[in-house]
Amino acid sequence: xxxxxxxxxxxxxxxxxxxxxxxxxxxxxxxxxxxxxxxxxxxxxxxxxxxxxxxxxxxxxxxxxxxxxxxxxxxxxxxxxxxxxxxxxxxxxxxxxxxxxxxxxxxxxxxxxxxxxxxxxxxxxxxx
Numbered sequence: 001x002x003x004x005x006x007x008x009x010x011x012x013x014x015x016x017x018x019x020x021x022x023x024x025x026x027x028x029x030x031x032x033x034x035x036x037x038x039x040x041x042x043x044x045x046x047x048x049x050x051x052x053x054x055x056x057x058x059x060x061x062x063x064x065x066x067x068x069x070x071x072x073x074x075x076x077x078x079x080x081x082x083x084x085x086x087x088x089x090x091x092x093x094x095x096x097x098x099x100x101x102x103x104x105x106x107x108x109x110x111x112x113x114x115x116x117x118x119x120x121x122x123x124x125x126x127x128x
Contacts, residue, residue, distance in 0.1 A: 003058070004057070007054070008054045009021060009025065010053065012052075016051075027067060031076065042110045046072050050068070050070050053069060082122065108125060108127075109124075111123055
């Protein structure tokens, strides 16, 4: 077992098979939302499932961090470490579940200018 780099699934919207767990822990083929979304150009993502990952990476400045993975119905994976995106997304997900709504549904990922840090941006999302 590699102790320098380890990924653990901390949450999934569905029960995953062994094959799916392995696929979800590999984010090398996922679309990074920070690169895919530009200010003023939102990205519409149809969401089938989502997974939360805990990453331990000895070679990183921050050795322990989280990744948030969205899976579309066609199998495309989108990944982000953005806490603001995760918070907005989970709020949408929880409210949809409480209302008896199920996935898939679409969200619009947006890059917004920070009010606190001039010239800096953060990720968020809205249901559409």
